Amino acid sequence: MFATANRTTDTKDRILTAPERLRIAILVDPRFPGGTSSAVAYEIKAMHARADLTVHCIETKMFKGREINPTLRRALDETGLEPVWNAPIVRSDVVVLHNPSCLKFDDRLRSRIHCDRLIVVTHENVLRPDGTEGFDVAHCLRLIADRSICRSRRLLPVSGNNRQGVEEWLRRTGSDWVQAPFDWFNICDFEMIAPTTTPADRRGRLSRPGFEKFPSLDVMRRHFPEAADCCRILGGDSFLLDPETLPEHWEVHPFGSMPVGQFLEGIDFFVYFTHPQWRESFGRVIAEAICAGKVVITDPRTAATFGNAVVASDGSDVDGIIAGFLADPPSYARFITHAQTLVQGFGSDRFAATVMAGLQDLRNNADALL
């Protein structure tokens, strides 16, 4: 059982006599409903064995009244870590604050941060595809800066896409925040399931139900046409609100109404396009679909994170792509097998190696903010 922030000793002493096991404190609002919580959950499991880990939970206005994310709850239970809620001060060698967008409705960060290195993982894209801000980034970062004392402070992107947005934002605003040279990518330790040898035109997609997760109705109708053998949508809550617009051949399920694995069993092609005004910062769900043995078709920018593990499309040729695989079933299996190999590059071992090395570099190149 790990204790609270009072257990830690003075930060300066720790810097002078650095321990062998790095002390890392994760700081997160654990009520994020989607990818952020899932990523942190895997991260806890991966880093628990490799570092002296504590988990600090903060309550922000963004998720007022919501419960802790069940995936994150399970990760804490599995590791035996007891989260510290709303600690007045979070002290550690490294403090990793996940997804600063959670502070967008707050006037202050409830916990103060005393550490050697402060990592702020930008799970949420700071810029939208059209270049406008995705949230009040300066406000959120200011709240963090106002409440933190540290030697170095870094923004850590989760993907190449995410990194480009942060870079552009930093350039545009002249902010004194600095972006680290490595990515804090999502750990994707999903169970690998062999692809089917007899694929059919069974299409589907899953996501949170937010409007940003879906393209326009017209595009959705094209991507999930009546001619397909099956069109399944998990998380299509907003379509269920407006049943008159719902094509009869769509099988729409509310978000969280069935296990992801069970949903994915019913499809062979994961057709995933978001609203053009929004983009996934990482696309965890894509990795999950690949691991479940599905061909993923998505837009080129989202596809970039996964390289050749997915089929990049502008959305106009989805039927043709699927028809191509169906005409050559062995190519379907080959594609997925290769994709699953690539996704293994997002495993926990790789993550630990990358992150530990990166944190060490940061220690050596601290800004001496203290």
Place this chain on the structure above:
Amino acid sequence: MLYCENARGPEGSFDDLAVFVSQLEAAGIEVGIGPHSVPSELSRNAIFDAVARVRLDQPGSGDALLLVKGHELTDRSLTRLRRLGAPANLRTLVLGRFPSFQSVIGAKMKLSYALGENPEVLDVPAGLGVGSHHLPVFGVKSGRGRRQDSRPVLLLISPDLKSDTQREALFALAASPLVRLIVLTEGETKQDLQKVFGQAVTLFHYGEILPVTLAPMADVALVFSAPSSSYRSQALLANLVVSGVAVADCSREKGHVKYANTLLQGPADLLATGTYLFGGILSAAGMIGREIAGSKFAASLDGGETLLAVRRLQAPAEALAAPVATGGTPRRSGRSKVLASEFQGGAEPVTSAPARETHPLVFVPTNGVGLGHAQRTSLIASEIDPKVLTPAFAAFPSCMKMLKSYGFDVMPLVSRSGLHRAEHENDLVNYLRLRGLTRGSKTLVFDGGYVFDSIYRSILENNLNGIWVRRGLWQKGQDNSIALDREKAFSRVIVPSEAFEELNEGYSQGSHIRTVGPIVQRQKMTTKRREKLRGELASRYGREFRHLAVTMLGGGVAADRSAQTAAICAMMASRRDTLHLLVVWPTATVEAGAYAWPNTRVVKTHHASALVAAADLYISAVGYNSFHEVIYNRVPTIFMAQMAQFMDDQQARAMAAVNRGCADIVAPDEMLSLRHKISAFLDGGRSAEIRAALSELTLPEPGNAEAAHLILELTQ
């Protein structure tokens, strides 16, 4: 075209939206209420507010979306907006409470996912006094409203009338010869006050009249209510201020002066209002109003950046170059095309409406099967020299042919039908038509008993001289309170008098009430002309006759007279010396059997007067027009009154003539008596007696020309 939607859709306040859109319209912005913001249930007043503004179609290319209360977006409302099926380039402006950059970003993002484009998002400045902070409050200066007389109009806004003392004070003010009083209050209070004051006090309730219509009616406004978050109240105050009305804060806490110290302070007690007003405020009202209109507070009600953004949204390129005209003369909204597209989902673009003819003077008679109101108005209109002014008519289909035969242009109105779900549905269409027809008119002349919403609203909203031609002799026990309540919309009430003095009764008072002589169509029926006409009838019907009898019992919705008609035809069947003409309006339905009776001929005509004047016996209902034609043209008549609840008191009218020996009367169920009377008239010399008695009468001068003069006086 702007589509204004409430972010909460139909769950949002429709009243706020309707008032806001009416304010924008008055400021010269072409805007309609989008299809997603209309609740399934609306009050009657709100339905009329809505019908002229709701756009049922989807926005098209070049249209724009104005979303209000954008901070109240929900998933459901986003779903509705996603359904808009808007073109990809639908420009959108969102107004609401967005105090932080994050709230602006949030609204932009959510809406871009629903609409496809990033909207412009504006934080609405706080409202007046209480910071309602949802919709932009701005004032619109309208042209001065029509008045019933030269007295300044005093508007009391929500006076406290709970105590008898305050009510008495209100009554005293209403009786003042120095001001004309209007009270704006809640709906229930209005009903209570109507029971107490009848028509002595002019009352409006808030939902009855839009701020943009009410404000121009006032010269002095005393505000007794505390600052309210109601957008309707705030818009009214803003309109009053920019329109140059002398506004005084008479609330107990003087809360209005705290945010607008340019306003006067007045007493909260109505007992002191008279002293306050007549001690100088009233005489200086014009100067005070100008001071208020020129104040910084008034300038702050110009809509500021918000209204500029709305104008940019309407026409981005032009708006940048055009000066802001808030507070200036309102421009017509150009919605006349709605007339043609009212049930086509607003498919026609209203901006390209061609220039159309305006009619300075429009007559609106209300008639179903009978044509009394139409006939009366046509007689008045015929007195107007077409070289001076050509009146136009709006009339129900039953009257159109007759009015056209007089040479008038007629716009059709829609009659009530059992196929309408609600009884006022036809009037919604008529409202749109009348509103469009009278845009730019000066005077609307209405002849009828019940002032329909379409008429009432067209007069007020188009700032017309409303003239009500209102014949009297209402039945005892009739509830005419709604009709009389709407007298406030009229600048003048012309009362065509009855020929016999005991039948004349006043229903309201004031200098706007003008009584004229009976409106009647007189026939110059010389003996020679009479014989000529009878000869023509004999020739036309191929039979000679000694007696000419005419029956015209009316009917339609008022009463079924088919049994009486059949009985009369049967009586006439044995009279080979008589030609019996059964005369009906061309739109009336005649029982097929009527055509088979010997000696009877069915005549469908709009011009019955000549036939009646040539008759030896006339069996008639006792409507105003028929009665006065009988009296003035000296026609021997047996009356058979119609007694429907909503009609005038025909029995009393008939008895006034019967008591003078100038006519006989039978009840509808006294057919045996009728047989004796017919025989007495045609065989016993009764017709000659009646004609002689009629010749002895001294009758008032007909009022046709005077009525026309009173109408022209306001129109020219």
